Amino acid sequence: MKKIIKKNNNYDNNKVKKTQTTKTGELSYEEIQKINSELSDRNKNDKLIASKEKCDVIGKSFGFIEPSIRKDIVDENIDKPFVLLSYGGTSKEIKRERKERLRLEKLKTKKLGSKKKRELSFFSISSENCIYDQYLPLHQLWTQYIQDVMQQQKGPALVNKILKADLHGAIVIVTKSKCPTFVGQKGIIVQETENTFKIITKENKLNIIPKEQCQFYLECCNQVVTIFGKHFCFRACDRANKKFKPRKNIEL
């Protein structure tokens, strides 16, 4: 009941304001000046009236409320749950609750999964953009980047650097593979996933090559590197923190 009363009061005030604004929009400039002088007098009277109405409302809400309504107001305040001020986040229950809250928030928020991204053709490159000459500046950028990373190192130090380096833009040749049609393919790496390289060849074709069945030939800083694809099946971001172990068996 209390809420209804409040709303009614607000409704009356809004009506008064709206009537004033509608009048001013239709009149010309000279008439507005006349009206403004009249309104200044009228506003003084209105302010008095508004203050009287406020007083009535306040009086009704505190002083002179009917007893049946007053009980409801008191009961509402009593039924409210007890609010505890937290004393630091050390207890296990609070941590658990916070984790659950975060988890539920993650579930509620809608993200695009990798499946849906594939359906929307998020990763794929359109055939109009598969032009070899457009990707040559990417290769020049990569050569600058790899010279900064290498810093004229040789031997095992070079291997550790190149394992963690980014390969987008490098020119790669397939030297050995289980499927003989892959052998001899050459091109610029455009995209690297966990199990594949995507390559653009000189004939303006985009070829997808699986890492696991192939060996690759790569040149950087006047040195030759062979990549054994079977032990290289990681994402580019995961490779940076990965520890690589020496392997005895190189067979495909």
Added chain:
Amino acid sequence: MSIINNEVPNNKILLKRITVDPNDKEQIENFNKNFITNHVFNQKVEIILPIKKGANEEVEEDNNNESDKKSQQKPKAKGSLLSQASSSYLLVEGEFTSLFQEQSITPLPSSSNNKSLDGINTKQLYYQIETTLDLLLSHEFIDKYIKNGGFYAISQLNFIDSGNVVAFLPNSKIILNVDKETYQELGLLGKSSVFKNLQRYIITLDMTSKEYQRGSKSYTRLIWSLKDRLSSINLICFYQKLNSTQLQSIDFPQGVKVLPSYNQPTQEILNLRLPTLNIINENLNINNSNNDIKMIYNDFINEWVEVLGFASLGINLNQVKDFEIGNSLLSQCPIATKCLKATQKGLVSNSFILELIEKIKLMLSKGLIEYGVLNIYGFADTPISWNSIEHNFLYGGENDQSLLILPNNKFISSNLIGTYDYYC
């Protein structure tokens, strides 16, 4: 003499009996196709011909062997008295001297000129080559020799179980039997082998098909993959046009090392203990309809192959050692007979073998020989043995055949085959 008994349990021996009408052309063609021209590469050919004893001869041999030895040394110098007695083996020897004549090495006509090889016994000639494969697959060479058919070549000094092997077949097909690691580097499509799955691969190139036409995409890839990646190979080869008996010279492209060479012939007359024709017919023509016939055949084949082995090595056994060997066929024939043994080593063509069979048939019809034996030995390291079916090596890569030619147009072929081989 000590004899080592080699038992190889993994080999098989197959037997086939055929009768061919000399008047039917279809039967003769089928016989040639199924038994001789299927086997593409022959390493060695051997003839053993036991000569029939005339009535006069037997008396002389028993009385004085020395006179016979003299007659062998100078048969033509003897007068007309001995000519009747020793006429049979003289005639036989005279027939085969033209085929098994030792060739004096003469300079061949230069490869640039297309002269016919007159004056040289062209049946014994073949080339030794050292090349890379892309030179042999150039367009000029393919159009001239390979596409029309009749170019035989096989690789040497490479083993089929641990290396890479090539063969050029006369039906314009090329077969590469390749190791697993080279297959992964080569970049040509092939099938995995039947016997050693995923360890060896077989690549077949059909040069008559449209894939390898001039300027096609797959042809450029073929030469790219073979040009600088494979090392040079040793080959032996000869060229013989289809439906012709004579060999012809080859113009090799530049960069090929060529060394022409000849087959090595031998010819001699020996006294060997071989079973007579009656003994063989007794073993083959059994009228019993029991199930024991197979057992009897098996025994006969094993013993017959043993006797042939002694004969081809030129061993004349004493009768004392018969008990140790335990061969019933040998013990049935105590007396040694005169035999003509002749061989050709090298790379022998199939047309040469067909000539030999016709000559042996002539001898049989004249009644100079009891029967004829023709042994054909194949290469152990061929990618193909019979009828374009795969061949491989385990303990031994035998693909040998021995034809027994009997009178009345009867043939018996027994094949000795390794485990990794088929015959059909």
